[in-house]
Amino acid sequence: MAFLEVENLVKEFTVTKKKEGLKGAVSSLFHPEKYKVRAVDNISFNIEQGEIVGFIGPNGAGKSTAVKMMTGILHPTMGSVKINGISPHKNRKAVVGKLGVVFGQRTQLYWDLRLGETFELLKRIYKIDDKMYKDNIKMLDEVLNITEIIDTPVRQLSLGQRMRGDLAAAMLHSPTMLFLDEPTIGLDIEAKHSIRNFIKQINERCGTTVILTTHDLGDVEELCKRLIVINHGKIVEDGPLNSIIERMAPYRYLVVELASPHHNLFHPAAEVVKTETLRVWFKFDKSRIAATELISDLSKTYPIRDVSVKEPDIEDMIMEIYKKPVIF
Amino acid sequence: MLENVKYYISVALYYFKLSLQKQFEYPAMIISCVFMIPMMYGTGILLLYFMVHNFQPLGGWSFPQLAFLFGIGYLSHGLMMVFSVQNWWIESYVLRGEFDRMLLRPLSVFFQFTVTYINFIGLVDVLVGLTIFLYSCKLINFVWSLHNIITIAFVIIGGVLIRSSIFTIFCSVAFWTKRSESLFLLLNDMLERTTQYPMTIYPYFVQFMLTFIVPIAFISFYPACEILGKDGRIVFPLEMSVYTPIIGIVMFILANMFFNLGLKKYESAGS
Numbered sequence: 001m002a003f004l005e006v007e008n009l010v011k012e013f014t015v016t017k018k019k020e021g022l023k024g025a026v027s028s029l030f031h032p033e034k035y036k037v038r039a040v041d042n043i044s045f046n047i048e049q050g051e052i053v054g055f056i057g058p059n060g061a062g063k064s065t066a067v068k069m070m071t072g073i074l075h076p077t078m079g080s081v082k083i084n085g086i087s088p089h090k091n092r093k094a095v096v097g098k099l100g101v102v103f104g105q106r107t108q109l110y111w112d113l114r115l116g117e118t119f120e121l122l123k124r125i126y127k128i129d130d131k132m133y134k135d136n137i138k139m140l141d142e143v144l145n146i147t148e149i150i151d152t153p154v155r156q157l158s159l160g161q162r163m164r165g166d167l168a169a170a171m172l173h174s175p176t177m178l179f180l181d182e183p184t185i186g187l188d189i190e191a192k193h194s195i196r197n198f199i200k201q202i203n204e205r206c207g208t209t210v211i212l213t214t215h216d217l218g219d220v221e222e223l224c225k226r227l228i229v230i231n232h233g234k235i236v237e238d239g240p241l242n243s244i245i246e247r248m249a250p251y252r253y254l255v256v257e258l259a260s261p262h263h264n265l266f267h268p269a270a271e272v273v274k275t276e277t278l279r280v281w282f283k284f285d286k287s288r289i290a291a292t293e294l295i296s297d298l299s300k301t302y303p304i305r306d307v308s309v310k311e312p313d314i315e316d317m318i319m320e321i322y323k324k325p326v327i328f
Numbered sequence: 329m330l331e332n333v334k335y336y337i338s339v340a341l342y343y344f345k346l347s348l349q350k351q352f353e354y355p356a357m358i359i360s361c362v363f364m365i366p367m368m369y370g371t372g373i374l375l376l377y378f379m380v381h382n383f384q385p386l387g388g389w390s391f392p393q394l395a396f397l398f399g400i401g402y403l404s405h406g407l408m409m410v411f412s413v414q415n416w417w418i419e420s421y422v423l424r425g426e427f428d429r430m431l432l433r434p435l436s437v438f439f440q441f442t443v444t445y446i447n448f449i450g451l452v453d454v455l456v457g458l459t460i461f462l463y464s465c466k467l468i469n470f471v472w473s474l475h476n477i478i479t480i481a482f483v484i485i486g487g488v489l490i491r492s493s494i495f496t497i498f499c500s501v502a503f504w505t506k507r508s509e510s511l512f513l514l515l516n517d518m519l520e521r522t523t524q525y526p527m528t529i530y531p532y533f534v535q536f537m538l539t540f541i542v543p544i545a546f547i548s549f550y551p552a553c554e555i556l557g558k559d560g561r562i563v564f565p566l567e568m569s570v571y572t573p574i575i576g577i578v579m580f581i582l583a584n585m586f587f588n589l590g591l592k593k594y595e596s597a598g599s
Binding site: 013068071074093094096103112124126127 | 335339342343346350354432595596
């Protein structure tokens with residue numbers, strides 16, 4: 001049995017179509033045109049304890065809705081979620097006591113009060129005993145420098161500090177699973193780095209399973225061994241980062257540096273994707289032509305000074321996925 | 329069981345502490361309300377006074393009797409303002425997805441919602457109510473016997489429960505419709521007009537509705553009738569020290585059920 005089991009999960013929202021103008025508003029009042037939107041469309045996957053899984057997809061793909069169903073906030077239209085064998089929809093209290101959840105765009109901290117006050121409230125809510133509380137604060141201080149900001153009113157914290165506070169608040173009761181919805185949104189490089197370091201550390205030290213939604217590819221590259229890509233409510237890819245890149249972007253780039261400017265470079269098996277004065281980028285499918293072959297062909301025709309081969313990165317892969325039309 | 333009660337109390341007290349601390353962060357707002365609210369209601373009671381003196385007793389009730397009725401009703405209103413004003417905001421909680429966080433905590437959402445806020449400014453209303461009540465007690469020669477004190481205490485606690493439960497039920501409509509503000513405004517007006525005046529000035533049908541459908545008449549009207557020996561048109565066996573708190577508790581349970589039913593329809597908010 002997997003730690004988190006998601007089976008055929010569907011969430012439909014009923015939307016009332018609004019017509020234009022006052023006349024439309026009146027007619028919508030009497031004859032509302034309702035239709036259903038599937039925000040999450042039949043997704044299934046399992047996650048084992050101790051994994052860090054990246055949940056990625058464009059805005060409105062259904063990531064947040066899926067996370068809200070996994071954490072028991074939303075009831076699914078169909079399908080089921082089980083965390084450690086228990087459904088958060090049938091037995092919410094038993095499940096959520098073991099979860100930590102952070103929404104990057106919203107805080108659970110008391111805005112006007114010092115950070116420590118929220119911690120004290122959580123200590124009571126989660127029945128955290130003094131020893132565990134002390135140990136956890138100590139651990140959180142090591143990875144997030146939490147004591148440095150614990151006495152500051154939350155409204156005076158910078159975004160990065162506030163996020164550290166939110167992460168600490170989510171970890172106080174030692175959850176076995178952590179859901180992070182865009183934890184690095186709007187943060188500077190340094191703050192991002194400290195958040196990523198935190199995620200790595202708690203995963204290693206406490207064995208916490210982490211599900212992370214993000215638009216930041218750096219997060220994914222640094223943290224996630226496994227990716228779930230969601231688009232239009234459906235899972236389009238699920239697997240290790242490398243193999244998804246391999247499958248989605250099975251091409252390479254050859255960057256050619258010319259000795260003298262040259263126009264209209266051409267090769268039948270490769271495509272010119274970018275040109276600067278002395279540099280040309282070729283995109284080629286490595287199953288159609290080997291890099292060595294391409295280089296030797298090109299060097300026969302053009303004055304080449306230098307070449308380099310570039311692997312596609314995660315950004316290329318994501319672009320491929322987002323471009324892909326949906327098949328219903 | 330005892331452990332559980334202790335747990336809930338410690339959480340509730342900490343919520344209260346935080347919401348008070350939060351309000352003391354902005355003393356200016358508190359000061360302005362402390363001056364404004366008594367002025368508003370002071371003029372209300374003065375108006376009533378002039379009306380009664382210049383015209384005639386209202387529905388057979390003299391000014392001291394009317395003030396007594398007003399005082400009981402206003403005390404439970406004030407306490408409701410202190411402990412459960414957040415009912416008024418269910419709509420914005422729904423629209424802004426504020427129940428998300430409560431759903432993520434291993435505690436009943438209704439409990440968290442009930443204890444999430446304590447409104448310090450509401451104490452002003454309690455003070456106004458208390459003043460009017462004590463003043464009227466003097467006017468009607470209220471006997472401070474143990475029995476009477478217990479009756480008043482039970483009636484006020486029951487009244488607070490009835491008031492806040494009615495608001496919970498009506499404002500929870502927002503779970504389905506996303507909007508409940510107009511219902512809330514209607515209800516607020518209705519509560520004001522029916523707990524501050526004797527119900528005998530309204531048609532019998534209205535009193536019947538406010539007794540058996542929405543039990544507002546138990547907040548102040550029937551208790552005042554009983555203590556003042558007035559005719560309340562509908563006669564009940566037993567005393568109001570029994571009815572008001574029991575109806576309050578029943579209403580509170582119903583409110584909890586209705587709130588939970590609504591919560592199933594909760595759709596959060598996009599982020």
